Amino acid sequence: MDISNRKIFSTLNPRNVWIPIILGLAIAVLLFMSDDQVSWENLGILFQPARFFPLLIAFLVIISRDAGYIYRIRTLTGERLSWKSSFYVIILWEFSSAVTPSVVGGTAVAVFILMKEGIPFGRALAFVMLTAILDNLFFVLFAPLVLWLSQGDVFSGIPDNIFDRGLPFFFWLSYSLIALYTLVMSWALLFHPRGFKWFLLKMTTLRWLRRFRIKANQQGDEMIIASQELRGKPLDYWLKIICATIFVWVARYLMLNSVMAAYVDLSWGQHLLTFGKQLIMWIVMLISPTPGSSGTAEFFFQQFFQSLLGEYTFGISLLWRLLSYYPYLFLGAVFLPRWIQRVFFKKNVEEVLKEEKDKI
Template sequence: MSTEKAHIQQPQSLFSRKYLIISIGLSVATMAAVIYWTYTPGVLEHLAPKRLPGLVIAIVVSLLRVWFSAAKIRFLSEQKLSWLASIRVVLAWDFTSAVTPSTIGGAPMATYVMTKEGLKLGDAGAIVLYGVLLDQIWFAMAIPILLFAGIFYEVVPPEIGLAGDVSMGVLYVGLLSYAGLLAYGVLVNPAAIKKVVKVVFKLPILRKVSDKIEVEAENLEEYAHQLRKKPFSFLVKAFSLSTMSWLMRIALPTIVVLSLLPAPEILSLLRSLAMNLAFLVVPTPGGSGGVEGLFVLFQGPLIAREGFIGLAVFLWRVISYYISIGLGMMATTWYINQKVVEIQYQDQNQDG
């Protein structure tokens, strides 16, 4: 019985209900605080009905992000995953990312659910690793764009001060370093990944899990060797799909803002890109609390009427976060139910 129970709970073990509650709680509390401090009586009278269809466009863009992400997963699996399976994987991955700290992310869940879709563990791990690499390459390319654009636009809001400028600079250096290390390890020298992991986990605070990590490092090296065999054209197409997914994510805050009031479109997009990079280091589950604050810092000064800032944050989080949680929870529950069916089927066979 205990073995069966452990199997049934395996998907749930990849995320925490505590983190889910904390994530939603922080998000609601932060939005409530922003709305309280920025709301102006009668501000809704200034809504322009002709702009509100932009919210429909925002929802479509959010769904397109899921579609491009699913297309990337399906392409990386070399069509071994169906379209429906690829969408389920993305939704489960998004859900877990939204309710776990950024240091954990949704990669373990993504690996698990791909094995439930019929992929071997090695193939699933390779897809996740390649997907992470594509994201890091995209971040590395985005940073020079932001630095160049900073010559002409105030990409980093002056309101965040010197500390904010320094923090963004450290973030840029960190992302570039990580992207370079990962690209070198995956595309040039897979053994380097294992060496770095082993060195890091020799630190006293991490030594307790070093044996387990060493096994995972061996697997990681094997996955990287698989990826190196892919032609360059494979990388280009996969990167294109990854880029489209990120462009949808970057466009969403700007579309929401423009659905309420006029705003400088290019500056809003650039700030959306910068704040999405900043989201990566917010330590709370799903970035909740921090991402709402970053939205206010980066997009708030571009919103002409202060009373609309809270509304913009609320609409953006509903479309980008709460809908994602709802759909992701449905996908994750589907995998949990499938696991239960598997165990019941096995029990019937054993009884027979």
């Protein structure tokens, strides 16, 4: 895993915020110009009076979700991180996710941030990997439940032409791959890391995979180190982080439900349908090649929710991204210089002063 300062700061660069912003705006403009159902009246929803209470709930949900993330990372680290450090970790982690494609992932960046906050490499790697597994497990467990409760209606109203073989086929294929990956990573991290390393090395004995052998050996060693850090954790540790994971993901999805409810009347069934459609859409955003799914999210939001929101679709999609995505671009750009000053300069000065004091 490459966690050199140069590599990480090529990602954690405030100038990177302009790439997803331009992409998102470009796709929004194209949608606006190419869709006959989109007009200035659709865009005007952002400036129309909205129900105050649902919008208040949306803001509270956003704050609660971030608080849940902060609580989870502090609990994951066994409270080795202070609340202030946990805040910086989450803001910068969200920022790195916003400026990199989902398919690339931000594991190295997250490990780097935790290490600079005083968490050793093995523990930092274990916490980041466990976070990814818990997030995937939420999807693996809750997606079938929501599909069953909605009786498959989450696939309704979505044009078939955007998926050659149909959305249900694409969803279940992606779901199976994510479930398999989560199962393998859980087995490797929590139960048998040495068996995982053996498997990687065995696979790279094949002629066309030999060039990956060094990398496979490194990843196997990292898995063993990470696994050792999680052994012997008490039951309440696991219960806390599992409950926190469920909380943050439910809050993430309920934010859109609240925004929709501020402009259109939704029944309880439609709220459940909205929640389920977001789970399905998450699959598409997960494999998006654009930074933070910028552009991709706006396009597929229209495909998924046009039948439910009608003329309000375009305006609500912009408001959804303005609340759920763009704030982390700006927060990251604001707090990144402060974090660099804090972990690279202030701590170094404190260490020098401590050394001088010890000499005296």
